[in-house]
Amino acid sequence: MTTEEKTRRIRAYQPLTEEERRRQAERTSGEPMLDFTAGQVGTDSTPYIDYHHVDSLLSLQHPRSDEPAELTFYITGQVQELLFKLMFTETNRTRDLLLADRLDDALWYLRRIEKILRVLTVSWEPVSTITPTEFARYRDELGTASGFQSYMYRQLEFSLGNKSPRMAEAYRAVPWVHELVDAALRAPSLYDAALHLLRRRGYDIPSEAVERDYTQPYEEHPAVEAAWSALYTDQDRDPRLYALAEALCDLNYHYSRWRHTHLLVVERVLGHKPGTGGTSGVDWLRRAARHRFFPELWAVRSGI
Structure with a gap:
């Protein structure tokens, strides 16, 4: 031929x-x-x-303007929603494994969550190429739509421990969405499960730190910090619990990287304009980036 x-x-x-x-x-x-x-x-x-x-x-891609960059923005948002769903599912699975004393299995799934977070962070890269001029050509098409309104993101935040009844109420206008978000609000978080496990393994975790209203934000407790400190001081007592502590820190580290990348991308594309969903934009993202899901695990580092 x-x-x-x-x-x-x-x-x-x-x-x-x-x-x-x-x-x-x-x-x-x-x-x-x-x-x-x-x-x-x-x-x-x-x-x-x-x-x-x-x-x-x-x-499922339906950009509303003739600006080519809108498709980049559109698809990246959809990709992140899928990754939120995946991470939410795996976080709940890990929580349930910790509650069932299946620590080795939980550590495996925490490794997977870390990989998902790496992809989530990198997914901002296409959006970072959008110029302010390009964004301005389709921003009006967003109206009041904002990633801040994502119910999948909100469920993920709740599953990791960043609880807020007020934020859950924001979804009440859509009953089926509110039902999902409210269920995540009322469930124990990943950190709640970790503290339950520490207590069952003999660490001095006070009852008020674990037997609590899971709809409320977790409050730091000096006894919990002391328990983590004891674990870090004597790593040989339970090496798998030490691995859990570091895996949780890895999770929080990579999640914070995603938040900071979000902040930088928005500042690069939007500047200091107000956010489309009514937030203060960059200033709000900067405050969110400072949040830590597992506060005592970060505080204990100062005393080691």
Whole structure:
């Protein structure tokens, strides 16, 4: 077959002959040719499309302006929502494993959460390329929409321990969303589960630090800091608990990196204008970036 014939066949999307398939398989050390229609029913899909619902997924992008950069903003937001969902699911799984005394399994899932957070942070990179001029061309299309209103993000924050009944009330206008957010508010957080585990392992965690109203923000307790300090002082007493302490710090570290990256991207694109959702924009993000989910684990470092 001449080069011209090969090119014509490729352009016409014609299948290879059996002889051509055999020769190509030999050139690739016997690797089988891919069959995109294997197991296919009908002619409007493939197994890959069916499994991932790719047709539905790729139909969900509806920018409202003619500005090309809006698609970058749009898709990045959707990607982050999916990562919020994944991280929320894995955080709850880890919490339940800690409550069930399955520490080794919990440590494995904390490793996965850290990897998700790395991807979440890097996902800001495309948005960081949007110039203020580009953003201004489609910002009005957002109206009052803001990532601050994300119910998946809010559930994630609650699962990690940043509880706020007032923030949950903001979703009451949409009953099914409020039900989801309220359930996350009332459930014990990942840190609550960790403190329960420390107490069961013999550390002096006061009852008021664990038997509490989970809808309320966690308040630092000197006895909890002392318990973590004892763990760090005598790491050989329970090396797996020490690994848990450091894994939780890793989680918080990478989450804070995501928050700080968000802050820098917004400051680069938006400057110090008010946020679209009614927040103060950069100033609000700067305050949020200072938050720590596991306060005693950070405080104890000063005394080591």
